[in-house]
Amino acid sequence: xxxxxxxxxxxxxxxxxxxxxxxxxxxxxxxxxxxxxxxxxxxxxxxxxxxxxxxxxxxxxxxxxxxxxxxxxxxxxxxxxxxxxxxxxxxxxxxxxxxxxxxxxxxxxxxxxxxxxxxxxxxxxxxxxxxxxxxxxxxxxxxxxxxxxxxxxxxxxxxxxxxxxxxxxxxxxxxxxxxxxxxxxxxxxxxxxxxxxxxxxxxxxxxxxxxxxxxxxxxxxxxxxxxxxxxxxxxxxxxxxxxxxxxxxxxxxxxxxxxxxxxxxxxxxxxxxxxxxxxxxxxxxxxxxxxxxxxxxxxxxxxxxxxxxxxxxxxxxxxxxxxxxxxxxxxxxxxxxxxxxxxxxxxxxxxxxxxxxxx
Amino acid sequence: xxxxxxxxxxxxxxxxxxxxxxxxxxxxxxxxxxxxxxxxxxxxxxxxxxxxxxxxxxxxxxxxxxxxxxxxxxxxxxxxxxxxxxxxxxxxxxxxxxxxxxxxxxxxxxxxxxxxxxxxxxxxxxxxxxxxxxxxxxxxxxxxxxxxxxxxxxxxxxxxxxxxxxxxxxxxxxxxxxxxxxxxxxxxxxxxxxxxxxxxxxxxxxxxxxxxxxxxxxxxxxxxxxxxxxxxxxxxxxxxxxxxxxxxxxxxxxxxxxxxxxxxxxxxxxxxxxxxxxxxxxxxxxxxxxxxxxxxxxxxxxxxxxxxxxxxxxxxxxxxxxxxxxxxxxxxxxxxxxxxxxxxxxxxxxxxxxxxxxxxxxxxxxxxxxxxxxxxxxxxxxxxxxxxxxxxxxxxxxxxxxxxxxxxxxxxxxxxxxxxxxxxxxxxxxxxxxxxxxxxxxxxxxxxxxxxxxxxxxxxxxxx
Numbered sequence: 132x133x134x135x136x137x138x139x140x141x142x143x144x145x146x147x148x149x150x151x152x153x154x155x156x157x158x159x160x161x162x163x164x165x166x167x168x169x170x171x172x173x174x175x176x177x178x179x180x181x182x183x184x185x186x187x188x189x190x191x192x193x194x195x196x197x198x199x200x201x202x203x204x205x206x207x208x209x210x211x212x213x214x215x216x217x218x219x220x221x222x223x224x225x226x227x228x229x230x231x232x233x234x235x236x237x238x239x240x241x242x243x244x245x246x247x248x249x250x251x252x253x254x255x256x257x258x259x260x261x262x263x264x265x266x267x268x269x270x271x272x273x274x275x276x277x278x279x280x281x282x283x284x285x286x287x288x289x290x291x292x293x294x295x296x297x298x299x300x301x302x303x304x305x306x307x308x309x310x311x312x313x314x315x316x317x318x319x320x321x322x323x324x325x326x327x328x329x330x331x332x333x334x335x336x337x338x339x340x341x342x343x344x345x346x347x348x349x350x351x352x353x354x355x356x357x358x359x360x361x362x363x364x365x366x367x368x369x370x371x372x373x374x375x376x377x378x379x380x381x382x383x384x385x386x387x388x389x390x391x392x393x394x395x396x397x398x399x400x401x402x403x404x405x406x407x408x409x410x411x412x413x414x415x416x417x418x419x420x421x422x423x424x425x426x427x428x429x430x431x432x433x434x435x436x437x438x439x440x441x442x443x444x445x446x447x448x449x450x451x452x453x454x455x456x457x458x459x460x461x462x463x464x465x466x467x468x469x470x471x472x473x474x475x476x477x478x479x480x481x482x483x484x485x486x487x488x489x490x
Numbered sequence: 491x492x493x494x495x496x497x498x499x500x501x502x503x504x505x506x507x508x509x510x511x512x513x514x515x516x517x518x519x520x521x522x523x524x525x526x527x528x529x530x531x532x533x534x535x536x537x538x539x540x541x542x543x544x545x546x547x548x549x550x551x552x553x554x555x556x557x558x559x560x561x562x563x564x565x566x567x568x569x570x571x572x573x574x575x576x577x578x579x580x581x582x583x584x585x586x587x588x589x590x591x592x593x594x595x596x597x598x599x600x601x602x603x604x605x606x607x608x609x610x611x612x613x614x615x616x617x618x619x620x621x622x623x624x625x626x627x628x629x630x631x632x633x634x635x636x637x638x639x640x641x642x643x644x645x646x647x648x649x650x651x652x653x654x655x656x657x658x659x660x661x662x663x664x665x666x667x668x669x670x671x672x673x674x675x676x677x678x679x680x681x682x683x684x685x686x687x688x689x690x691x692x693x694x695x696x697x698x699x700x701x702x703x704x705x706x707x708x709x710x711x712x713x714x715x716x717x718x719x720x721x722x723x724x725x726x727x728x729x730x731x732x733x734x735x736x737x738x739x740x741x742x743x744x745x746x747x748x749x750x751x752x753x754x755x756x757x758x759x760x761x762x763x764x765x766x767x768x769x770x771x772x773x774x775x776x777x778x779x780x781x782x783x784x785x786x787x788x789x790x791x792x793x794x795x796x797x798x799x800x801x802x803x804x805x806x807x808x809x810x811x812x813x814x815x816x817x818x819x820x821x822x823x824x825x826x827x828x829x830x831x832x833x834x835x836x837x838x839x840x841x842x843x844x845x846x847x848x849x850x851x852x853x854x855x856x857x858x859x860x861x862x863x864x865x866x867x868x869x870x871x872x873x874x875x876x877x878x879x880x881x882x883x884x885x886x887x888x889x890x891x892x893x894x895x896x897x898x899x900x901x902x903x904x905x906x907x908x909x910x911x912x913x914x915x916x917x918x919x920x921x922x923x924x925x926x927x928x929x930x931x932x933x934x935x936x937x938x939x940x941x942x943x944x945x946x947x948x949x950x951x952x953x954x
Contacts, residue, residue, distance in 0.1 A: 149748035149810040152542055152622030155603025164607050167808050189628060190621025192539045192746050196532055199748075322620055323601040333628040 132171065132210075132217045140174050140206040146199055153187040155322035158312070158479050159207070160187070165482065176296040178210035179475035182318040184326075185408050189333035208410035215467050218288040218295070228463040230412045232419025235456075235464065239423060242456030246448040249273065260372035264444045267364075270451070277458045284462040285470050292471060298478050305484065309476035316340050316347075330403040338400060345393030347469075349428060352386025372438075384435060387428045394425025413465075420465040427453045498524040498640075499953035500946075501660050501673040503647050503713055504680035505529065506536030507623070507935055508917025510630035511942030512677045512949070514598060517637035519950035524673070525634070526645040526662055528680070529708045533744075534643060535627035536681050537705035537890060537918065537934075540746040542606070542623060543616040544595070544939065545932030546588045553592050554602040557614050561585050567615075568930050571780065575926025583899050584924060584933075587940040592617060595939065599629030611776055616932040622747075623935075647713050650676060652720040656911045674953040675912040677945045678903070679938075682891035682918045683711020684731060685743065690888070693728035697886075700792040702736060704887040707743035714919055717895060721905045722913075725896035726922025731888050732929040733783030738793060738883030739811045751882055752806035753813075754782060755870050756852070757796040758840050759884065761789040764823070764832035766840070770796075771869035774855065775806075780929045787886040794884035795826050797837070799876040805852045813880035822879045839863065841873035890934070892922035901945040912952060914945035 144163055147153065154160045158180045166173055185204050193199035212229050219225035227234045246265075255266040262270075292298075312318065319327055319340040326337040360379040363369040373379050398421050406414055430450040437446060461467060502513045505527030513523045527534050547564050548555050564585045568576060596602070603620040605613035612618075619626045631641065642664055649661040659672045683689045685707045690698040718724050740749035754770050755778075761767055768785050772778055786794045803813075816822035819837060823830040843860040850858050850872060859868045895903050895915040903913040917938040924937060 145808070146748055146810050148808055150622075150746075151606045151807075152619075152747070154606050155618075155620045161607075167804065186621060186625075190625035192622065192624050192744075193748075194532070197744060198741060322603055325601070333625070334632060 132175070133213050134171075136206070136209045136213050137171050137174050140178065140203075140210045141169050143201050143203050143206050144169050144174065144177065146193060146201060147187075147203060150193075152192075153190055156186045156190075157182065157184060157318045157321065158476070159203075159318075162479055162482060165486070172296045174210055175214045175292070176475055176478055178207040178214060179292075179296075179471045180318070180479055181207040181211065182316070182472070183208055183409055184319050184321060184339075185328040185405075186321045186335075188408055189328045202408065204408045205410065208413070211468075211471075212410050212413050214292070214295075215288075215471060218291045219462050219467070220284050220287050220291075224463050228420075228460055229416040229465070232415035232417075232422075235416065235419035235423055235460065238460055239426075239453060239456045242459075243449055243452035246452035246455065250444060250448050259370070260438070261443075261447055262371070264447050265451075267370075273451075273455065274458070277455050281458055281461040285467065288462065288467075289470060289474055292474055293478075296475075296478055298474075299481055301477060301481075302484075305477045305480040308480035308483075309473055312476050313473055316343055319343060330400055332405075339397075342393050342396045342400060345389045346397060346424070349386045349389025349391075349393050350424070352382045353390060353428070353431070354386075356380075356382035356386060380435075383431065387432045387435070390428030391425055391432060394421050394428065397421050398425070417465050420460075423453065423457055423460075423464075424466070427457050498522050498671060498673045500524070500675045500677060500949050501526060501671060502677045502679060503650075503660070504536060504678065504917065504919075505534045505641070505643075506679065506681065506917060506938065507538035507541070507626065507630070508919075508938035508942035508945075509536075509677070509679035510627070510634055511939050512679055512914075512916055512946035513639045514630065514634050514637055515943045515946030516677075516950040516953075517634065517639050517946075519947060519954065521950040521953050523634075523639045524671070525639060525641040526647050526660075527641060527643050528646045529643065529706065531643045533706065533708065534631070535624060535706075536709060538627050538938070539624045540622075540705050540744075541619070541626070541932075541935050542747065543612065543618045543932040544588070544592070544935040545616050545930065546592050546936070547585050548589055548592075552589070552617075553596065554604055554617050555592075555614060559615050564588075564615075568933065571928035571930050572926050573928060575928075577923055580897075580899060580924050584936055584940045587943075588936045591936070591939045591943070594943070595626075598633045600626050601629070611774070612931065647680070649716055650678075650713065650720075650913075652717065652722065652905075652910065652913075655905070655908060657913050675914070675949040677949050678713055678717070678895065678913065678915045678919055679917045679942060679945070680713050680919055681706070681709035681711075682731070682894065682921075683714055684709060684888045684891045686710040689715070690891070693891075693893070694787075697787055697792045700885065701733070701787070702740050702745065702749075702885050702887045703743045704734070704736065704740075704745055704749065704889050705743075709890065709918070711891070714894065717903070717913075722910065723896040723904050723906060724893060724922075725920075726892040726894050726926065728891070728893040730892040730922070730925075730927045732780065732890050732892075732925075732934070733787065733886050733888045734779045735782035735786045735794065735884040736887035737809050737811050738885040740885070740887065745887070748810035749887065750779070750807075751796065751809050751884060752779075753796050753798055753802070753809075753882060754778070754884075756802040756805050756872075757798045757882075758837065758867070758874065759794050759796045760828065760833065760836055761795075762791050762793055762828065764795075764828045764836050766836060766865060767794075769865050769868055771859070771867045771871055773869075774853070776931065782884070783886045783888070786884050792886055795828060796882045796884055797822065797833075797874060798880050799874045800878055800880075801872070801876050803880060809882065811882075813882050815878050815880055817877045817879070819879055822881050826881050826883065837874050840867070840871075841875060844871050844873045847872045889929070890918045890921070892925055892927070894918070894920045894922040896920070897923055897941070899944075900948045901941045902948065912949070914949050916941040916945040
């Protein structure tokens, strides 16, 4: 990890620790105030707890032009991105996509090309609907490894994260506490529940939190759609295509809508935010990732709408190409933040549990 | 952006808590209000930027406040710190009104949070702003803008023309030009004069040049002195101020809360001759921090040195500056430029008079005292023996001065000939009316909020 980024975050955290005015905003400050000195692991944990809501920046009496020059949301965002890059595996891929939207676009084009090639080269020996274009077995052969390899990579990175931040054996209560906070995105709401300072300086707004909710739940619904369809296929022998009033379709369409609208709104919202309160280097990678994720949702919806037209085979290749790219890049793009956030919240739940046991 | 040509009913001078409370109240009463703030936007809000809580009377649980805090208890807490130098009528008005202020503050955008870690002793008496004073200031500016209040930043008021019993006009400079407006009423809420080192030196003498100013560099008392020169009635002693002992390495201005040092009760404090000069363990720190500014100011070169050993390092909130650290007292004396032998003698004499320390309790008056030492240390007296040794330098940090405009219970200013019909004052610039000496945590915001609202209401009634 880059020591200068960690050192700058540490300098700022020490000033915060002597002030403590922001204690009520989010998970970062109670965790920060529990320490007197900050190891590199402590800073990494604080960075991954921070949701970049920016409440602390606008409340801070020590931001520039004050000589103390505090900008904690930025300092932590930089450490955060660096921690994802440093902990990612395999390393050659790790430092491309967080900072380069163009690399994501290039990967997407390659994803399209692969799927077009697959539909041509492998194709199908018959089957209904989409399977007439690419057989079910071919899809499984492509997507099972494209799904499992990134998961393996992330698991490997999270293990390294856990060692870095001094995590302990996880109890069920740690997980439920973390999932509860993540599910409500409480750390994007500030302590008073009124949201972030994201799009209009110090005005509190639920905009970012609600949009992020749309993206997260949209993604989870799409994921649920595929999972349910897999179970229906293998366990119950019910094969696609499914009708509108089936679980895969209901989950998929609602999820696709949330994902498309959410990602579009997030890309617009980010244009209004002050780039200097985040990690300026990550701007291109973040926007690239949001557009990719939104495109996965949108192309899925278009495929559904035009699935019975002659455009279907091309649309299928485009949609599956974007899904493939999205999956393969998961450990190396902003998508990875969800895993680290959850890990940081679990670790924070452990810290709170330790404190309450001492008391 | 407003220009000088627009007709304003009320000009509010200053841009902190009192000014904003006055402006919002006046605007809600239908007045056209202009705020003239000397500071640039990032530094708007005067000392309110650095505040963190509001001392509030309450008859039962209220917002973040637990239990009850009645008028008489509040007043007696105030009288303890001011030594009775308090206008009881105005003090009771501020205290009584504080209870209705808290919900009003919430309605105007302020959010509170539970008492901060390390400040549990204030959970009953002081309501903490979520994010601190700057977030309060931000919320008030947003609310004021919504009410149609205009704000000019970097607008320095140079003169109020006092003619008999009224203010005729206000002169200010803005964007390199002089402007003159003639509002119907004027509210002065521009703080004390502590950032004017020359004035502070005239009042205090040479030592004042070494004082650090904890808050805004923009409170230079320009309007205050202009009005006093023209015969406005003043109140308060120019040598009185809210002053605390802070880390000697703090910047000259605007160091704020992070420069405070809470180590004194667990230390011995010596002057530059390595001599102790006051009982470090007289009372818990929240009740004593405000006298140490004056104690240090009375020492040669206006500096003190707090010395602790390893066993006390984690008993107080960390300061923003790490302490000097040494394995021996010789080395520490060298680092602090103190006479080595004398420091060792002072520490030995102190250690020799420490008694049974088994009853040591860091958060209560534990009675662990020295015997036969002058001055004594009456609580938390543990020998300084365990290396490494740590040292902090202490200097006087001034929060705000008390010499100010005399007001009545409608916040109205006067001359010896009677009321000034269209001039009101609120906040630190009139706090000397209530605080003759000493300070009570969170009371500055109470005075600012209560009298800001009164001034806004009265000025709007006059202007309408």
